[in-house]
Amino acid sequence: MYELAERLVREGRLSAPEYLALLTRCDDSTWFFLRHEAVRTAQERFGCAIFVRGLIEISSYCRNDCHYCGLRRSNRRAERYRLSPEQILATCEAGFEAGFRTFVLQGGEDPWWSDEWLVPLVKEIHRRWPEAAITLSLGERSETSYRALHEAGAARYLLRHEAADRSLYEQLHPAEMSHAGRLACIEQLKAIGFQTGMGMMVGAPGQRVEHLVEDLLLLERIEPQMIGIGPFLPHRDTPYGAEPAGDLRLTLLLLAILRLRFPQALIPSTTALATLHPEGRLQGILSGANVVMPNLSPESVRSKYAIYDGKASSGAEAAEGLRLLAEELRGIGYGIDFSRGDYQR
Ligand code: 5AD
Numbered sequence: 001m002y003e004l005a006e007r008l009v010r011e012g013r014l015s016a017p018e019y020l021a022l023l024t025r026c027d028d029s030t031w032f033f034l035r036h037e038a039v040r041t042a043q044e045r046f047g048c049a050i051f052v053r054g055l056i057e058i059s060s061y062c063r064n065d066c067h068y069c070g071l072r073r074s075n076r077r078a079e080r081y082r083l084s085p086e087q088i089l090a091t092c093e094a095g096f097e098a099g100f101r102t103f104v105l106q107g108g109e110d111p112w113w114s115d116e117w118l119v120p121l122v123k124e125i126h127r128r129w130p131e132a133a134i135t136l137s138l139g140e141r142s143e144t145s146y147r148a149l150h151e152a153g154a155a156r157y158l159l160r161h162e163a164a165d166r167s168l169y170e171q172l173h174p175a176e177m178s179h180a181g182r183l184a185c186i187e188q189l190k191a192i193g194f195q196t197g198m199g200m201m202v203g204a205p206g207q208r209v210e211h212l213v214e215d216l217l218l219l220e221r222i223e224p225q226m227i228g229i230g231p232f233l234p235h236r237d238t239p240y241g242a243e244p245a246g247d248l249r250l251t252l253l254l255l256a257i258l259r260l261r262f263p264q265a266l267i268p269s270t271t272a273l274a275t276l277h278p279e280g281r282l283q284g285i286l287s288g289a290n291v292v293m294p295n296l297s298p299e300s301v302r303s304k305y306a307i308y309d310g311k312a313s314s315g316a317e318a319a320e321g322l323r324l325l326a327e328e329l330r331g332i333g334y335g336i337d338f339s340r341g342d343y344q345r
Contacts, residue, residue, distance in 0.1 A: 001030040008260050009037045013220070019213045019257070026253055038256035038288030041263050046290045048334045051266065051341035052322070053135065054100035054296040056091050057305040058083045062108025064139070065174040066162075068204060070235035070306045071108045077237045079304040082112060085121045087298065089128070095296045096129050098322060101340045103129075104158070104293060106137035113138065115145050119152045126153025133340045137197075140181065143188045150192050155342070157189045158197035160228060163204070164218035165211045172204055186222065195343045197226030201272075202254055203246025204232040212254065216261070225343035226291075227258055227265050230272025233308035248277050252287040259288025266291050266343055275312045282332055291341070294318055294325060 004022050008014050014022065026034070059082040062071045071078055083091070092103050103125065107113065118138075125134055136149060137158035146157070161182060163169040169179040189196045200215050201207075219227060231246025251273060258267060268291040269284025277283065281292060295302060295318050302313045315321050326336050 001025055001027055005030045005034050013261055016213050019216050023209045031253055034256040035287045038259035041259055042288045042290050049337035050334055051291045051337050053102040053104050053293040054095035055104045055293045057297045058088055058105050059107035059110040060304050061110040063111055064109050067172055067239045075237045081301045081304050091296050092125055099338045102133040104135040104137055109139035115148050119148050122149055122152040122154050140185045146188055146192055156195040159186055160199040162200055164214040168211050171206045195225040197228055198224040199228035201232040202229055202251040205240050205243045227267050228270055230270035231276045233272055235308045252283055255284055255287040255289055268293055271312055274317055275310055
């Protein structure tokens with residue numbers, strides 16, 4: 001295994017069967033070696049500095065019914081809320097004051113957020129804080145909408161592909177959602193000129209290691225600027241409520257492989273990872289991640305954005321916890337980078 005790992009470090013890529021071997025039979029010393037090398041690679045590009053992005057969860061309404069997600073439309077127990085444009089602008093203002101130079105507007109696929117409302121909001125954020133990057137994470141929309149949002153000033157868009165394997169994608173989603181449709185959206189976003197983010201859950205029900213290899217190959221084909229992964233975590237009011245959570249060791253191994261394969265990518269240490277394990281966020285950074293996304297959403301709505309059980313939303317996970325995050329980072333020799341942190345080739 002060590003030999004394969006060394007080759008990944010040296011050549012920056014492996015074949016599909018080699019990825020499969022590494023993911024299935026990685027011994028402890030190879031696991032440590034890969035994470036060590038991934039951290040070295042990240043440090044060569046980014047130093048010992050972690051970009052922060054202020055996450056604003058603008059709506060918990062969703063027209064979709066993804067089997068894994070607590071915000072799915074058939075979850076009648078989910079608490080729904082929608083921030084007003086004024087609330088979102090006030091949140092950006094507070095975030096900018098705190099030092100954030102990226103705002104991520106994330107939400108369920110809420111039909112209320114039509115272009116009629118969203119485009120002027122993006123324009124206004126862009127007008128008021130031109131030095132801040134605007135990232136959207138609002139699911140599948142029309143190409144026309146993506147174009148209008150890009151013109152309005154949004155520079156980045158996160159849309160996880162969820163599963164490169166079509167049959168796994170179909171297993172995880174209701175019949176009306178399509179694998180081809182998701183990939184088409186991602187390709188449109190990229191062609192329009194968004195810095196585009198993709199990603200998948202690790203350990204989703206029905207997922208096999210072969211599926212993760214397909215994910216790696218899809219990422220190689222599309223080469224997104226951002227890659228977000230985290231463990232699957234069950235939500236009690238979904239069909240997968242009794243399924244086991246994704247594996248920490250495998251998630252960290254994948255992070256390391258992603259960093260080695262995509263040295264310049266922006267890779268967050270996600271909230272899901274921080275939720276899975278108390279040291280998850282730091283362990284993610286110690287596997288090559290270089291971004292964290294503290295939650296800027298108003299306190300009163302935070303618990304309502306429940307995509308899985310136990311979602312971390314306080315301490316270093318929250319924007320007020322920036323000092324705590326800085327301290328945590330200092331403990332492993334890192335600091336916060338408050339710049340916009342655009343993708344650089
Ligand atoms: N566990 C982990 N991640 C989840 N997501 C949605 N539901 C869950 C869950 N139960 C991820 C999906 C989605 C992103 C917003 O969060 O990948 O794209």
